[in-house]
Amino acid sequence: MRMKCTISYDGHLFYGYQVQPGQRTVQDELEKALQTLHKAKERIPVVSSGRTDSGVHAVGQTIHFDSPLSIPEAKWPYALNALLPDDISVHNAEAVDDQFHARFSAKRKEYRYMIYRGRHPDVFKRHYAYHVPYDLDMEKVQEASRFLVGTHDFTSFCAIKTEVKDKVRTVYELEWSDTGDGLQMRIVGSGFLYNMVRIIAGTLLDVGTGKFSPGDIEKMILARSRDAAGRTAPAHGLYLWRVIYDN
Amino acid sequence: MRMKCTISYDGHLFYGYQVQPGQRTVQDELEKALQTLHKAKERIPVVSSGRTDSGVHAVGQTIHFDSPLSIPEAKWPYALNALLPDDISVHNAEAVDDQFHARFSAKRKEYRYMIYRGRHPDVFKRHYAYHVPYDLDMEKVQEASRFLVGTHDFTSFCAIKTEVKDKVRTVYELEWSDTGDGLQMRIVGSGFLYNMVRIIAGTLLDVGTGKFSPGDIEKMILARSRDAAGRTAPAHGLYLWRVIYDN
Known part of the structure; x- marks a missing residue:
């Protein structure tokens, strides 16, 4: 199941959105939370609409990821927010078609x-x-x-x-x-x-x-x-x- | 000259207003900034309207201190803000009667x-x-x-x-x-x-x-x-x- 989520983050303690070795990034925190939720051995890859720089905030960044878990849409934000640090928050989640791509589908x-x-x-x-x-x-x-x-x-x-x-x-x-x-x-x-x-x-x-x-x-x-x-x-x-x- | 100042602070990185040994407090930062400004060997004591707890914010806390410096009222906020950390800001300063006391005069x-x-x-x-x-x-x-x-x-x-x-x-x-x-x-x-x-x-x-x-x-x-x-x-x-x- 492909999940599309709307997330917000306070950029000031992140070294931007995208994973950077040795730095705290939004993508890294999202992938770690998903890995924990899935009890997975490896990271669950997260695709965003695009990166944001160090210090830049997001009110409505959009991401997608694929998950075998059958969690109802309305429960996904609670499940992820419980595992995420308090400067990232998931506001909405919806199951989408496999053709949806957070970056390439953005208009x-x-x-x-x-x-x-x-x-x-x-x-x-x-x-x-x-x-x-x-x-x-x-x-x-x-x-x-x-x-x-x-x-x-x-x-x-x-x-x-x-x-x-x-x-x-x-x-x-x-x-x-x-x-x-x-x-x-x-x-x-x-x-x-x-x-x-x-x-x-x-x-x-x-x-x-x-x-x-x-x-x-x-x-x-x-x-x-x-x-x-x-x-x-x-x-x-x-x-x-x-x-x-x-x- | 007794100066009365209105200050604001973001409480979340302070261990409250009042000086506590080994902790970052608002009073401590204010007294350090004043000491630097006065090129003084000792702290310039600052009196507030009252303490606030760890994590509590202030939009309009009031303080007073005595100073021999003849800085125009409107320049005091600039002089102090240049020396204070960015989670404390002085918004207003006025010269007041020596009878004024930030705590005891508060109604x-x-x-x-x-x-x-x-x-x-x-x-x-x-x-x-x-x-x-x-x-x-x-x-x-x-x-x-x-x-x-x-x-x-x-x-x-x-x-x-x-x-x-x-x-x-x-x-x-x-x-x-x-x-x-x-x-x-x-x-x-x-x-x-x-x-x-x-x-x-x-x-x-x-x-x-x-x-x-x-x-x-x-x-x-x-x-x-x-x-x-x-x-x-x-x-x-x-x-x-x-x-x-x-x-």
Whole structure:
């Protein structure tokens, strides 16, 4: 039976999602919990919609794995949460067709980037939002954001070490909203390159401070060079919010 | 010059507010930061409105200390935050009369107790709200809460090891509100005994589950015995919200 699960994790004590020898990772904890649950001699492999970096959070990461156990869907989260550390939580589980693949079946992903705007640091947000106490021209940020929506070659907006060849992606939605004490950038796309959301957030904040003009974004896209865009916003403000599949 | 500061801290990595040999405490970090700032050979003593337990948070704890430095009020938070660890933050500083005393001048205190009601644990709230996934009869909780408002001997609602003799305190306000995904208990009083807010929260939750009836609260107060009341709710849901002084 193939199981699809929606999970959340607090990224701040993980060395990212993907297994790395000698490091604490989300995938490693998931596979260990499944191994214990199955009383298996070997790891139960877990496939996610994609990796997240060290410090990046997930509200709705999606995974799949194959299991011979006949546990009712509603009981799976309880069974796994009892074995997982308290910074990973399974919210939902459903039995799916064997054709379902957490990564390849994903149609769109939504990320959110959280910014705290108070004058002094908020201790409760230190791992969960980027502290930006300086002035931002949000009209310019909004204007700049519109240039990124659509299908573009995002070479300028991904880390140099990105291995994939095809850097054309589609951004369906990119919007900023006021959260009361801060800002939230919400972005929905067909898929995201390495560090892409963080470079978009950092560059748009650079527009907000006046370092770049909204029109510069268009030039950055055309430049197809990481040097053309702005800085990478820190990992701790970023959340993989949800992964969208057909149906 | 006597300085009054409003500070917040994330309690989860502290062994409470008050200095304890060999333990990481909020007071210890504050006094170390002040010593560094003053280039002093000895600690600069800090007086708070009162201690908070291990794991308890503060949104608006108040402290005072005496300093010969002539730093403008608005600069004090920046100077101290630069030296403090990132789980303590100074939000406000003002020069006050030498008669002001963070503890003795306090007229009222407000605490809040946060409860998360989702079915499965929320990883982002694991240190910041008590997870109560089971059903609660909030009408009964509200009814029970009214018995606690007023001036009473709160012996039944404080830890047995409480050293103060006079256990009469006044609760001015005690109200529950819906936070969307949980509940918040807000309590304002003349002062609180050791563990008093956590025992009140735990006992009222016991009313919500039907273990006690609202009328039992009246009997518990009259009993003047810790055994009469319910359980102590965990520390990580509790916040010292603000300390109220004259003016």
